[in-house]
Amino acid sequence: MKCPFCGHTEDRVVDSRVGREGEFIRRRRECLKCHRRYTTYEYIEDVLPHVEKRDGRREPFDRQKLRNSILKACEKRSVAVQKVDDIVAQIEAQLHERSEKEIKWNELGELVMEHLKKLDQVAYVRFASVYRQFQDVSQFSDTVNQLKGLLKDDKAKPAAVKPRPLAARTTTK
Numbered sequence: 001m002k003c004p005f006c007g008h009t010e011d012r013v014v015d016s017r018v019g020r021e022g023e024f025i026r027r028r029r030e031c032l033k034c035h036r037r038y039t040t041y042e043y044i045e046d047v048l049p050h051v052e053k054r055d056g057r058r059e060p061f062d063r064q065k066l067r068n069s070i071l072k073a074c075e076k077r078s079v080a081v082q083k084v085d086d087i088v089a090q091i092e093a094q095l096h097e098r099s100e101k102e103i104k105w106n107e108l109g110e111l112v113m114e115h116l117k118k119l120d121q122v123a124y125v126r127f128a129s130v131y132r133q134f135q136d137v138s139q140f141s142d143t144v145n146q147l148k149g150l151l152k153d154d155k156a157k158p159a160a161v162k163p164r165p166l167a168a169r170t171t172t173k
Helices: 063-073 081-097 105-119 121-131 137-156
Strands: 011-019 024-031 037-043 050-052 058-060 102-104
Touching: 050 105, 063 081, 063 105, 063 121, 081 105, 102 105, 105 121, 121 137
Parallel strands: 050 102
Antiparallel strands: 011 024, 024 037, 050 058
16 A cells, blocks of 8 residues: 555554454555555445436546535535435445336436435435526426425324333332
């Protein structure tokens, strides 16, 4: 591994840990020349489908691009970065389960919107405005009204009543 500080190519691994459900390995390394430490991450190289873009171009699925677009939608919202990383991991898992070698841009956009709807409503509308290329305010209000309708439907459904456990009786003598 090439040291990011001095460029030397010899190092030693100081610590290795498995990250998030075995998805990656985090290694702390120390350069044998300058003795500074740095972190590297090892991921399994995935063969994910190509994304067919709106204009017909095809490009490889880019995890970082997806993450950045979700982070942009969640900007200045109280959404933890870990939640965004979880969404990206879930979408990536969904893509792995598919047998197709391509996914259309609109299918990928709908997957993201599905997750954002549950996570943060403002982020959902922000993402929708870019993904669906809103041209005027009426498209914003239609999306917000649609979201309100979905929320009303969820509130109208009676919540399942959980049985309460019986309290244990204790007697004192």
